[in-house]
Amino acid sequence: MDFQGLRIKPSSLSAITLVGVLALSCFSTSVLAADQYPPRVSHVEGTAAYVPAGKVDWEELTPNLPLLSGDRIFSHAGARVEIEFGEANFLRLGEETDIAFSKIDDRDRHLELLQGELILRLGKSGKYQIFTSGSRVEIKKKGLYRVGIGSDGSMLVAVRKGRAEIENQAGKTKIKDGEYVWVDAARPDVVQVSNAYAADELDLWSDRRDARYVANQSVTYVGGTWYPGVYDLDYYGRWVNCPPYGNAWFPRVSIGWAPFRLGRWCHFSFGWTWVSHDPWGWLPYNYWRWVYYSPHRRWCWVP
Numbered sequence: 001m002d003f004q005g006l007r008i009k010p011s012s013l014s015a016i017t018l019v020g021v022l023a024l025s026c027f028s029t030s031v032l033a034a035d036q037y038p039p040r041v042s043h044v045e046g047t048a049a050y051v052p053a054g055k056v057d058w059e060e061l062t063p064n065l066p067l068l069s070g071d072r073i074f075s076h077a078g079a080r081v082e083i084e085f086g087e088a089n090f091l092r093l094g095e096e097t098d099i100a101f102s103k104i105d106d107r108d109r110h111l112e113l114l115q116g117e118l119i120l121r122l123g124k125s126g127k128y129q130i131f132t133s134g135s136r137v138e139i140k141k142k143g144l145y146r147v148g149i150g151s152d153g154s155m156l157v158a159v160r161k162g163r164a165e166i167e168n169q170a171g172k173t174k175i176k177d178g179e180y181v182w183v184d185a186a187r188p189d190v191v192q193v194s195n196a197y198a199a200d201e202l203d204l205w206s207d208r209r210d211a212r213y214v215a216n217q218s219v220t221y222v223g224g225t226w227y228p229g230v231y232d233l234d235y236y237g238r239w240v241n242c243p244p245y246g247n248a249w250f251p252r253v254s255i256g257w258a259p260f261r262l263g264r265w266c267h268f269s270f271g272w273t274w275v276s277h278d279p280w281g282w283l284p285y286n287y288w289r290w291v292y293y294s295p296h297r298r299w300c301w302v303p
């Protein structure tokens with residue numbers, strides 16, 4: 001699927017009428033497969049920026065922004081960024097990392113690493129290609145991978161779990177589970193292979209993010225599918241059985257809260273979409289519906 005052709009439909013909060021327990025659909029869209037939506041920025045620590053495709057001015061990178069082919073991200077000193085592709089596939093960026101999304105669709109993802117370090121965690125197999133100035137890394141199997149470029153241009157590719165292949169002046173080199181390769185900028189025709197990789201703080205941060213995925217319970221309430229943003233729901237709300245709708249999710253918010261207040265409408269190549277300021281604000285605003293549940297006098301999200 002080409003995400004340029006995907007249109008997410010905005011909706012309105014007008015014409016609210018509450019009679020008993022009334023379900024009000026405030027956001028309507030067809031529910032596609034979890035890997036058919038564009039990737040989104042799922043987490044930002046510190047300061048990061050991005051420039052949309054076709055533009056030259058950098059903007060602040062915020063959670064819940066969808067990403068499309070041609071977009072570019074830069075994380076400043078001390079920053080961490082996580083991008084979710086759906087189906088439990090995540091891209092995580094270390095500080096001072098510059099990356100361009102050359103191609104994004106549901107079959108192939110081309111990422112251009114200009115500087116810095118990234119971690120790719122694949123919960124489901126897919127085709128990812130990471131390009132640097134002189135190398136191409138291809139990853140197809142689910143697992144945990146790290147790619148980095150040193151200040152002198154040297155390159156590291158580590159496979160903590162899975163299997164990858166690097167292609168450069170030395171030809172093609174397969175990297176197995178537990179191995180890492182080092183390519184010295186002064187000798188790009190030589191690939192050094194080792195199995196003595198030691199995890200650092202970026203790896204540990206990524207592992208902590210993974211723990212949210214492993215322990216997730218909300219996925220059981222959406223049919224067992226890893227829709228983008230489902231793992232946020234455990235940490236920012238609770239599930240309650242609400243007849244006649246069944247299980248509904250209530251966000252932990254202040255009294256009087258209502259959906260579509262904290263955020264902004266943004267226009268992308270595929271149409272208008274709501275970019276929520278709430279850290280949990282991707283899944284509930286892009287799938288299914290919000291309802292006002294009179295017995296609890298609160299808004300809830302009903303999948």
